Amino acid sequence: MASITIRNVPDEVHRALRVRAAMHGRSTEAEIRDILEKAAKPEGRVKLGSLLAAIGREARLTDEDAERFEQLRDKTPAKPMKFE
Template sequence: MAQIIIRQLPDEVHRALKAQARDHGRSAEAEARAILAESLGRSERPGAGDMLANIWSGADLTGIDIERDRTPHRPLDLE
């Protein structure tokens, strides 16, 4: 794994990092890793779940009665 050294970190930022780490029950180093992972780990591209949710986001589905298809499925034939 890579290592990083941050020079000239303002004292108030270091104090805030240590306080937040204490609140989360972890070391300042672990807190810094969590902050970096959370802020940089997200992709700019939406995931599949977000895209599916967006498809139906404007649909008004109130009062719609959908009947479940109870037709038995056909077993998969792998031969």
């Protein structure tokens, strides 16, 4: 798991984080992890599969359309990258 160092946190912000952590019954570090996780991965975020399904519904694509796309898709394996 990665570690992050945050410098120059104002004293009043650090104090508020400690109070907030105490109110939730956890360490300041655990509180900050929770805040970062909620900010980076909000509950209401749209996942790619859900987004694509919604686009398909909006476009009124049928199963037959999806099968046709699959037939047209290039199935040639991708060539590996060369970094030489």
